[in-house]
Amino acid sequence: MVKLADAEKAQTKKATRAAYGATLAELAEAGVPVVAVDADLTGSTTTKKLADAGYGNRLFNCGIAEQNMIDVAAGLSLAGNVAFTGSFAVFGTGRAYDQIRNTVCYSNLNVKIAPTHAGVSVGPDGGSHQMLEDVSLMRGLPGMRVLVPADYAAARAALKLAAATPGPVYVRMGRAAVPCVYDDDVELEIGGAYLLREGADVTIVANGIEIREALLAADTLAAEGIEAEVIDAFSVKPLDADTILASLKKTGCAVVAEEHSVIGGLGSAVAELTAAQYPVPLEQVGVRDRFGKSGDLDELLTYFSLDANAIVEAVKKVRARKGLC
Structure with a gap:
């Protein structure tokens, strides 16, 4: 790792x-x-x-x-x-x-x-x-x-x-x-992703500033007995299909979090991948078909449901859907 x-x-x-x-x-x-x-x-x-x-x-x-x-x-x-x-x-x-x-x-x-x-x-x-x-x-x-x-x-x-x-x-x-999330000497690759935290209950795929929120959410979930796997999908295109699919085959459900519209971004890329190769329940954390709003960053993350709490709620929702499948 x-x-x-x-x-x-x-x-x-x-x-x-x-x-x-x-x-x-x-x-x-x-x-x-x-x-x-x-x-x-x-x-x-x-x-x-x-x-x-x-x-x-x-x-x-x-x-x-x-x-x-x-x-x-x-x-x-x-x-x-x-x-x-x-x-x-x-x-x-x-x-x-x-x-x-x-x-x-x-x-x-x-x-x-x-x-x-x-x-x-x-x-x-x-x-x-x-x-x-x-x-x-x-x-x-x-x-x-x-x-x-x-x-x-x-x-x-x-x-x-x-x-x-x-x-x-x-x-x-x-x-x-x-x-800061990474050590100074981190290297990236086109089509790559990083597994930041292992877990068996849900996959959280995120990138950008949502990585920090995903890691905080994973801490909260762990305290409740839910082990979340966290993946940094820094390469949205091409997407690291192998890393994401390997995680989904272990956890059986996913939450995708991004500081972007839920239309056309990372969430769409992961949804396209899962629909084609391994359908599982999936929830998106992102901005839902609206423009932004003036405010401080922390205020806006909460206002637009992009913070760690929003990811935790999405995890609980997708795990409930997993139980119905």
Whole structure:
């Protein structure tokens, strides 16, 4: 099993977006021909750190023009660069979707779509900026790989993996500082997942900031005599079918938790897998067909039923359904 953060480190919080510019600078220092193309948000996305590290000639600020940002990145990739794009997720995927589809994916270009500020964890910016459909949009594109890291260390690993993977890759990052889950040297792989906790009674599949909530839920359930198996499905596309199916054959039911709409994201991917290969009762924890709302992260996790308590309730519900099958 993968090495998790120790108890002291698990108490610290860092935003996944904080890994972005620092990792690009690290890659540049290692000789990787990375460039970053941003849409007037170099401070918020942290791509400015690439310039601060002495690689200002590799950072291109296109202004508030996300569609142009994608096309500039496409051109830079054709010149032999590993091109990363940076904006808020609502703009970096939604406003630029046509360019991602028809320029990047249709031609299988080496462009990495790596926006920050995804999900309800944007917080006070509210529903207009809380992108809850991005995984669905990116997952549906032919040739796009989709990664949703749980914490700073996983985001750093996801960005390195994206740089080393030819073709389009989507890396989802957030604004808010979140607890550390993994040890600093964690590595990810396309199509991979990590079994974080073993259990025989229910499978909890999660990713992003919901990993921490899933682990807290597993603690609560254990105190009630329910042993939950927790899987970090950081690779939404391609999905690690083998790891998930092996767990389901042991537990016989599943809860999928994600900081995203229940339509088209991780929950949909797991439901498609189970329907085709191993049908079991399944419940989803996610945002249900609505826009976000302004508030603090912890408030929003509770408001949208995304917290550990919501996962516990979903587990009890799915186990009751399992007993009827």
